[in-house]
Amino acid sequence: MKKWTVILAAFLLLLSGCSAKETVKQPDKEKVVDKGEKNVEEEKENPYFFPLTGIGSEAKTDGRAIAVMVNNDPKARPQSGLHKADIVYELLAEGDVTRFMAVFQSEKPDNIGPVRSSRAYYIELAKGLDAFYVAHGYSEEARKLLESNYVDNINGMVYDGTLFKRSSSRKAPHNSYITYENVLKGAAKKKYSMVKSPPSFTFMSNEESKNITGSDAKSVMISYSRNALSNAVYEYDETLGKYKRFSGGEQTIDLDSKEQILLDNIFIIETAHQVVDEVAHKKIDLKSGGKGYLLQKGKAGEVEWANKNGRIVPMKNGKEVPFVQGKTWVNVVPTNPGLQTSVSFNVK
Structure with a gap:
């Protein structure tokens, strides 16, 4: 048991040991660079940077962000693709369970999910990034926004079994997945441009x-x-x-x-x-x-x-x-x- 010091209000909490059931892949030491070791001159060598991470690049970093609703029910863990998200927004859905909106721009995961349903406040976050929005299902308020094309989007309610695939290893509603390739196919199908980068x-x-x-x-x-x-x-x-x-x-x-x-x-x-x-x-x-x-x-x-x-x-x-x-x-x-x-x- 650890003693938790609370900012602005002191109390004790019991914190269980934090260890994954599955083997965790350790980062490649060559890839994990302490950016603090780089000097300012090295930073200036990169003429471009990714707008959602600030990380420099020798090549242009253009491209639209993709925002995907990801399930966080305990039955949906561990998820796929979150490790490549530039930003993840975590908010409560119904009850006591949170839901993620994972935003991708600098990296492109092969597989993303389980994909879950939309709520209006997530749509507002996607709108602020001019992101292409991906979800499977919706609340009534969210449905009205999506069907009015408030944001460019695709939804598993329309493309279940085509762009969205069901995993046999999990039960619905915790088994809907989409590949990055199919996200782009969905955008092309609906004639959405994927060129413009998000605001930095x-x-x-x-x-x-x-x-x-x-x-x-x-x-x-x-x-x-x-x-x-x-x-x-x-x-x-x-x-x-x-x-x-x-x-x-x-x-x-x-x-x-x-x-x-x-x-x-x-x-x-x-x-x-x-x-x-x-x-x-x-x-x-x-x-x-x-x-x-x-x-x-x-x-x-x-x-x-x-x-x-x-x-x-x-x-x-x-x-x-x-x-x-x-x-x-x-x-x-x-x-x-x-x-x-x-x-x-x-x-x-």
Whole structure:
């Protein structure tokens, strides 16, 4: 049992050991580069950069982002493709279970899923990135948005068994998958352009990332519910300079490759949630702004969040706070009970 020190409210939590049932594939040491070792001159050699990760590239990085709804029910874990997402947004769906919207632009996974149904607030996030939106199913509010072409999209309700395939190893609704190739086929079928890149977030240089300050945040737990179905734990790996993710006491890895989910920015925000019908569909405010935490390089800073032309960004003293170059996970928790109760840090 670890003693959890809670920012703004101290209490004790029991944290189960975090270990994956399946063998975790360790990152290739040659590929895991501490970007802090690169100097500024090396950074300037890359004429291009990916808009959602800030990572430099010698080749052009044009291309539309793809946003895919991914199931996070315990029966859907481990998922496929999340390790290649530039950004993952995690919000509550019905009940106590969260759902992911995984956004891909710099990397293209072979297989993505299990694909799950849409909600209006995820569509708003996809709209802010001008992303091609992929889901299997929808709430009534989401259906109206999709059928009005509010965002370019394909849905498994139309293409089940064609673009979307069912896995025999899992039961519905936890067995719908789509390949990246079929995502592009779907876009071509509906004559959507996939050329335009998403708007870019703000990123710090690798040199600047060496000087991040804040409270020690080697480990953080985010509680979405009392039954812990969707509770997430992030552990900072000093060697890799990245955060590992755990859920239900198991490390979040890719089903197919067994690769770890490794993250550079953990952005946690609180916002108003409202249950709107008898099946517990929610309305989530992603426009008004509010309190947040930003975890980078083992440090946590208190920030505000704002909606900037549809994108959720960290702010402090009226200025946008830059991300560390790399992958980002955004956790959205309800204002009630709020960050003080939902987020706890283990300083170690």
